[in-house]
Amino acid sequence: MKNKPSLHVTQTNDGLSVTLQGNWVKETVKALDLAFNALTCNPKTVYTFDLSGIREFDTHGIMLILHYTKKLEIQNCIVLKVGASESLEKLFTVCEQHYPEKKEKPPKEIFILSFLENVGKDIFEGYRTLSYFFAFTGELTQHVITSLLNPLTIRFKATLYHIEQSGARALPIILLTSFLIGIVIAYQGATQLEKFGANIFIVEMVTISAVRELAPLLTAIVVAGRSASAYTAQIGVMKITDEVDAMSSMGFSPWNFLVLPRLFALMISLPLLVFFGDIVSVFGGMVIATTQLDVSFVEFIDRIKETVALKHLIIGLVKAPIFGCVIATIGCFRGFQIDSSTESVGKYTTISVVNAIFWVIAIDAIISVLLTEMGL
Amino acid sequence: MKNYIAIEAKNIVTQFGQSVIHDEVSFKIQRGEIFGLLGGSGSGKTTLLREMIMLQKTSGGQMLVLGTDVMKISSKMAQKLRQKWGVLFQFGALFTSLTILENVMIGMREYTNLPDWIIEESALMKLSMVGLPPKVANMYPSELSGGMKKRAALARALALDPKLLFLDEPTSGLDPQSARTFDELIVTLRDTLGITVVMVTHDKDTMANVLDRFIILGNKKVLFEGNMELLKQTRDDELKKFLS
Numbered sequence: 015m016k017n018k019p020s021l022h023v024t025q026t027n028d029g030l031s032v033t034l035q036g037n038w039v040k041e042t043v044k045a046l047d048l049a050f051n052a053l054t055c056n057p058k059t060v061y062t063f064d065l066s067g068i069r070e071f072d073t074h075g076i077m078l079i080l081h082y083t084k085k086l087e088i089q090n091c092i093v094l095k096v097g098a099s100e101s102l103e104k105l106f107t108v109c110e111q112h113y114p115e116k117k118e119k120p121p122k123e124i125f126i127l128s129f130l131e132n133v134g135k136d137i138f139e140g141y142r143t144l145s146y147f148f149a150f151t152g153e154l155t156q157h158v159i160t161s162l163l164n165p166l167t168i169r170f171k172a173t174l175y176h177i178e179q180s181g182a183r184a185l186p187i188i189l190l191t192s193f194l195i196g197i198v199i200a201y202q203g204a205t206q207l208e209k210f211g212a213n214i215f216i217v218e219m220v221t222i223s224a225v226r227e228l229a230p231l232l233t234a235i236v237v238a239g240r241s242a243s244a245y246t247a248q249i250g251v252m253k254i255t256d257e258v259d260a261m262s263s264m265g266f267s268p269w270n271f272l273v274l275p276r277l278f279a280l281m282i283s284l285p286l287l288v289f290f291g292d293i294v295s296v297f298g299g300m301v302i303a304t305t306q307l308d309v310s311f312v313e314f315i316d317r318i319k320e321t322v323a324l325k326h327l328i329i330g331l332v333k334a335p336i337f338g339c340v341i342a343t344i345g346c347f348r349g350f351q352i353d354s355s356t357e358s359v360g361k362y363t364t365i366s367v368v369n370a371i372f373w374v375i376a377i378d379a380i381i382s383v384l385l386t387e388m389g390l
Numbered sequence: 391m392k393n394y395i396a397i398e399a400k401n402i403v404t405q406f407g408q409s410v411i412h413d414e415v416s417f418k419i420q421r422g423e424i425f426g427l428l429g430g431s432g433s434g435k436t437t438l439l440r441e442m443i444m445l446q447k448t449s450g451g452q453m454l455v456l457g458t459d460v461m462k463i464s465s466k467m468a469q470k471l472r473q474k475w476g477v478l479f480q481f482g483a484l485f486t487s488l489t490i491l492e493n494v495m496i497g498m499r500e501y502t503n504l505p506d507w508i509i510e511e512s513a514l515m516k517l518s519m520v521g522l523p524p525k526v527a528n529m530y531p532s533e534l535s536g537g538m539k540k541r542a543a544l545a546r547a548l549a550l551d552p553k554l555l556f557l558d559e560p561t562s563g564l565d566p567q568s569a570r571t572f573d574e575l576i577v578t579l580r581d582t583l584g585i586t587v588v589m590v591t592h593d594k595d596t597m598a599n600v601l602d603r604f605i606i607l608g609n610k611k612v613l614f615e616g617n618m619e620l621l622k623q624t625r626d627d628e629l630k631k632f633l634s
């Protein structure tokens with residue numbers, strides 16, 4: 015085949031003559047590279063590259079020729095090129111002008127050093143994130159206070175929108191999970207209580223654990239999964255597309271437009287969601303109590319009135335806005351951390367959900383211990 | 391084989407919902423030609439370009455690219471076709487999580503068996519061709535200015551030495567001098583590699599110095615097809631705006 019790329023070396027009086035033939039394009043460059051490698055390199059020789067046999071060419075082929083030309087020139091060889099067609103000559107000149115002189119080689123990595131460097135970077139990064147977070151919460155508090163003092167600056171429409179998105183739309187999944195949790199507690203309790211014949215205690219067990227701990231916690235976790243991620247991604251993408259900067263430059267504070275509506279929305283909707291969750295999980299318990307333990311609905315409700323103190327419900331409901339505040343703050347904070355790469359959207363969205371769920375559980379634990387110590 | 395025709399649009403109709411953008415638009419682009427798509431803002435130039443590169447479906451008509459109808463193409467053929475063209479998007483569209491060098495190298499990595507050093511050297515060469523200093527190679531797109539991003543995106547479009555080059559406003563965002571250097575580069579590539587270039591442009595100098603032929607879109611139709619000389623003879627007021 016005529017088009018088969020090849021490289022022939024012949025000895026002439028003046029030095030070596032190298033005949034280049036065939037297609038010098040990206041598909042053939044690999045084979046040609048091997049052929050060039052086999053070329054013996056005699057220092058201080060004159061090499062004549064005969065380019066007249068080249069049929070098709072592209073920048074990759076030319077780059078290969080350039081590369082080996084430079085290599086030979088370093089060895090004090092003289093490289094001449096003859097027979098290039100006009101267009102080859104032209105592209106060759108352009109490529110030669112732009113041939114990268116020296117590659118900027120990244121320094122070689124030594125394992126232990128790069129390990130230490132990464133540890134250092136992580137620690138520093140953690141420290142910086144922490145100080146950013148404190149700055150963020152500080153500024154957030156300030157903006158919350160100023161906007162509460164001037165309620166007209168609160169973006170009510172945006173707040174309502176987020177109440178709908180993060181609150182109302184979360185209702186079905188929260189009702190379902192709460193109902194199932196009510197059933198689970200009651201079912202597990204029922205088998206144990208039946209052994210003692212203490213069937214009626216199912217009421218306290220289900221009601222207290224559901225309204226005080228489980229319904230608030232579960233609701234918060236579901237909302238963290240839905241909304242912390244959404245807030246982070248929304249704000250992050252707005253940052254990438256410069257929408258946040260555009261806002262600030264037009265004098266719309268991103269705090270008032272982005273953060274506060276989300277914060278208020280979660281602080282308002284979470285207690286409401288928890289209340290619905292309470293009702294449904296107790297109902298789940300009641301269903302099991304009737305079917306498994308012969309405690310009727312009426313008996314169940316009477317017993318709640320008699321033995322379950324209102325404080326449990328209140329404690330559960332008071333925790334809800336705290337959880338809402340934590341979720342919204344983390345969601346927004348991580349959103350503002352997203353920089354210009356699309357990859358960081360995924361990264362910070364994940365971090366934001368994990369953080370939000372962790373802090374909801376941690377704060378729940380702290381409150382639980384504190385209240386018990388206080389005797390509540 | 392209609393080998394000399396690179397792209398042929400036959401009665402292209404495009405609709406977004408109720409609004410019609412193109413109403414029976416037809417034109418032919420020869421191989422080795424630098425062809426311009428002109429027209430006012432919102433006249434559907436980008437949309438037409440997107441239809442050529444299979445990013446958008448037409449509502450009617452036929453779009454033949456290198457002889458194949460891109461509306462009725464098998465996915466395997468489509469993949470082959472995609473390797474034959476390079477695209478520069480209006481806003482660059484660099485991959486933000488990769489460095490500039492990686493952005494240029496990614497096509498060569500995926501589609502060729504070239505050794506790493508060749509890929510790297512040709513990527514650096516392409517960056518230099520579009521006028522970027524070597525130090526940007528290891529930077530991320532977010533660290534570059536708008537014009538630099540555009541050039542990097544052009545380097546990426548050129549990476550595989552495509553037969554067809556689609557450019558959406560390549561010189562907007564460049565300073566006049568870089569724009570002229572860019573024009574020269576395009577002409578050189580066409581003269582030497584014989585590529586076909588389709589570009590959307592508003593740049594008067596590019597129009598006069600680079601484009602072999604162009605069409606002007608307006609009123610959902612092709613208002614004009616031809617070159618600068620022909621346009622200068624026009625009496626149409628609508629078209630004269632493109633001369634001033």
Ligand SMILES: Nc1ncnc2c1ncn2[C@@H]1O[C@H](COP(=O)(O)OP(=O)(O)OP(=O)(O)O)[C@@H](O)[C@H]1O
Pocket residue numbers: 406411429430431432433434435436437438480
């Ligand atoms: N996804 C879409 N949905 C609805 N309408 C669209 C969509 N994309 C484009 N359009 C409409 O199609 C028309 C043509 O848009 P196109 O982006 O092609 O314009 P253009 O000629 O490239 O303009 P410019 O010079 O400003 O870039 C515009 O009127 C635009 O509103």
Ligand SMILES: [Mg+2]
Pocket residue numbers: 435436437480558
């Ligand atoms: Mg456009």
